[in-house]
C-alpha cells in the first residue's frame with residue numbers, strides 16, 4: 090500500500106492541498122466563514138435565490154406536504170408530483186418537449202454519454218469543459234477526443250476524422266473557470282453538418298443570460314432544433330440543488346431506460362423541487378435581478394480598468410484574475426482573506442498548469458460598496 094501521508098505532504102509542498110472553510114451563514118455576500126465576518130466573491134448563487142424568502146417558504150411548505158426525503162429512486166416510488174411539475178415547467182422554460190431531473194449536475198453529465206454512446210463511438214469535448222463532462226465521456230467507454238477551446242474549426246476537423254459510429258459533442262455554455270461563452274451557433278452548425286449529437290451544459294448560463302434568463306440559447310437566439318440536448322444545473326443561479334436534461338420525448342425516455350446515474354439513486358427531496366419551482370418563477374418575473382447583476386459586472390470591469398487590473402474578455406458573472414503561478418495565486422487568496430475578502434484560488438488540475446487564478450464571481454446581491462472593497466484589496470495585491 091502506498092504512503093498516503095507522504096502523498097498529502099507532497100501536495101502541500103506543491104501548494105495544491107485543498108481544504109474546506111466552514112460557514113455559519115446563509116449564502117450571501119457577507120458571511121461568517123471560519124468564524125470571521127468576510128465579504129464573499131466566490132459563490133455561484135448569482136441572483137441571491139439561495140436565500141430568497143419565497144424560495145425558502147416553498148421549501149418549507151414542500152416539507153410539510155411531502156416530508157423530508159423522497160424515500161426511493163424515481164423509478165420506484167420516489168417520483169413525486171412536485172418533481173413531475175418541475176420537469177414540465179423546466180421543459181416549458183427551456184423550450185424543449187421534455188425535461189428530466191437529476192439529483193446533481195455531476196450525475197446529469199454522467200448520464201448523457203453513457204446513454205447515447207457505446208464502445209466505438211466518439212465523444213468530443215472542449216479542452217476547458219467542466220470535469221463532470223469529461224468524467225461522463227470517460228465513463229461511456231466511447232473514444233474521448235478534446236478540441237481546442239471554443240474552436241469550431243478544430244471540432245469540425247476532429248469530427249470528420251471519425252468516419253463511423255455515433256458522435257456526441259459536449260461543451261460548457263459559459264465556461265466555469267473563465268466566464269467566456271461558447272460559440273454555440275458555429276458549433277451547432279458543425280454538429281448538424283456532421284450528424285453529431287450536441288449537448289450544452291448551461292450551469293452558469295441558466296437564470297443569468299438572456300433577457301428572460303433562459304441562458305446561453307436565449308443569448309444567441311438558438312432553439313432545440315440547433316441544440317438537441319440541453320443540460321443545466323439548479324444549484325447555481327436557481328439557488329437550490331439538482332440539475333436537468335431537456336430534449337425530445339425519445340431522448341428523455343432513453344435516459345429513463347438507460348442512465349445509470351438516474352436509475353440507481355434516490356430521488357432528491359420533493360421539497361427541493363418545490364423550492365426550485367419558486368426560483369423558476371422569480372427568474373421569470375423579476376428581470377431586475379439580472380439587471381443588477383449586469384450592472385455589477387460592468388461596474389467591476391470598469392473599476393478594474395481604471396486601476397490597471399488585467400481581466401479576461403468575460404462579460405459574465407465569472408471574472409477570473411489570472412495570476413499564473415499556483416503559489417502566487419494561493420498567497421493572493423490568503424492575503425485577501427486576511428483583509429476579510431473571500432475569493433478562491435483555482436489551481437491545476439482544475440485549470441491548466443501556469444493559469445492559476447482568483448476566480449471572482451459577482452452576484453446581484455453585491456453593492457457597489459462591496460465591489461469597491463474588493464477592487465481596493467486587488468489593487469494592493471498588485472503592489
Ligand SMILES: *Cc1c(COP(=O)(O)O)cnc(C)c1O
Nearest residue numbers: 193194195219221265292322324
Ligand atoms: C457546477 C457544475 C456542474 C455540476 O453541477 P452540480 O449540480 O454542482 O453537481 C456541472 N457542469 C458545470 C459547468 C458546472 O459548473
